[in-house]
Amino acid sequence: MRADEGEMAGSDEAEIEDVVRAFFGAFTSGPDTAARLETLRDLFLPGAVIVSTGGRGPALMDVDAFIAPRAALLSGGTLVGFREWAEEGRTDVFGDVAHWFGSYAKEWEQDGQSFGGRGMKSLQLVRTPQGWRISAAAWDDER
Numbered sequence: 314m315r316a317d318e319g320e321m322a323g324s325d326e327a328e329i330e331d332v333v334r335a336f337f338g339a340f341t342s343g344p345d346t347a348a349r350l351e352t353l354r355d356l357f358l359p360g361a362v363i364v365s366t367g368g369r370g371p372a373l374m375d376v377d378a379f380i381a382p383r384a385a386l387l388s389g390g391t392l393v394g395f396r397e398w399a400e401e402g403r404t405d406v407f408g409d410v411a412h413w414f415g416s417y418a419k420e421w422e423q424d425g426q427s428f429g430g431r432g433m434k435s436l437q438l439v440r441t442p443q444g445w446r447i448s449a450a451a452w453d454d455e456r
Contacts (some may be wrong), residue, residue, distance in 0.1 A: 325406050328445050337402050340397040341386045357447045364451040395421035409440035431455045
């Protein structure tokens, strides 16, 4: 490995971690919810595929179909204090492709009761002239 390859890998991983942080940070209720969710459009490639399993079989979505129900839920007033965050993850980079796989948690209040959950997410990323972008995302929640 050349000396600059190690530096590039470190900067790639740092940029990917920024994308992962922004991705999870978008799922927070309260002020500026719409703006945070709108940043997802910049994080995803056009045509990205998002898949939720949830034990019901895969549900495939494009970026708009992914954002719309989350925008309604996070800004509808029925959830209070919703937030989601990455806990532990692993990033693998090879050239212009990368994969982040990790655990996440979420918490919120609804109708005066506290709720929480956990799961695993897989984010596939590609390098673009604008930086690393998510080309695909998939997740499953603990049951």
